[in-house]
Amino acid sequence: MTLPQDTDPKLAQYAHPERLVTTAWLAEHLGDPGLVVVESDEDVLLYDTGHVPGAVKVDWHTELNDPVSRDYVDGARFAELMAAKGIARDTTVVFYGDRNNWWAAYALWVFTLFGHADVRLLDGGRAKWVAEGRELTTDVPERPRGDYPVVERDDAAVRAFKEDVLAHLGKPMVDVRSPGEFSGELLHMPDYPQEGAMRGGHVPGARNVPWARAAAEDATFKPVDELRAIYEGEAGLSTGDDVVVYCRIGERSSHTWFVLTHLLGYDKVRNYDGSWTEWGNSVRVPIEKGASA
């Protein structure tokens, strides 16, 4: 069962308004059968301090990553995770989280690898819900198990590997890290731990558009004309482009993947989740240093 689209006029400007819901829509539909709300945060305890009533928590570190190899979980593990969270294959899943939906967008992207059809982001995420004084609870819902088939992950459409990026050199690429990481001056995000890259810089030809530029002050997405000014005016992309986005481990770039794919309507955007922790450690791959052209 799939829930109706949010027809709020703010969302109508985007290429795929069905991929977003407003806080008002969510408040109205809480508890509807066929809807599961998923909170996915950077801070793993935030959900436990209070969350949208009925929401379940999904943690990318401990639940979406394979515990051994550097990859996402496989079809069987994903099916088990979905069943445990009470999600069925036709469930409408609304994701929200902290920090402009950074990790929520990442979780949404991973669900997309498994072809989960109805995935949506809460525009403004956790911050907007809290700022509006909407209800939060510490009650963890007891959801009945969902009936979820084992679906093999399909990485081809929205995920790029290192070999794909090598073959993509010279085509549009967006590096969504901070300017310091892009230029090679920093090996990690400002104020964040060093996660071990041997070299600093960026993939040759990549344009630097820090991911959070897509978010407005209140954590909602910027209007479509502002997004076009950034990604098309400044970074030179256009709708028909084959684009690869990356960051440090692929989380910030999932957010930009969402913006280009669902808000601006680009058909061919792949997220390179190996990102700088792979590229900056790989022997003999080309690297460029210095600020964005």
Next chain:
Amino acid sequence: MSELPPALAEVVDDFAAVPARDRLQLLLELGNELPHLPERYVAAHEAMEQVHECQSPLFLKVEVDGSADQGKRVRLFFDAPKEAPTTRGFAGILHAGLDGEAPETVLAVPDDFYLRLGLAELVSPLRLRGMAAMLARVKGQLRAAA
């Protein structure tokens, strides 16, 4: 494994005593119990040290009070926003376990004591690094003060 100071050992035992699921709750409670900053540090982050390894802003300051004859005591001050409950929880563990101990006792805490909390599978090893960094900064400030 080397001995931990009694209060810190108690915190570690508390974590070990509860099922995995409840450890996050315990972490949350320890974060909530973190005392407010004293007046002299409120709005004075420049007087504190920022721990960059934590994923959210955390400021810490170590003071030593008491005297050589009466015994010196380490006082720990932490500040982290409420939107960063994990970081607050890590600070809460150090505060509950080490505030009031002698400087040499704090310096002797094994750098990897946090591995005994059983949090790695719940929080991920990467996030736990923030705690290691906090302890390292505490020891660094203590050595600098000595």
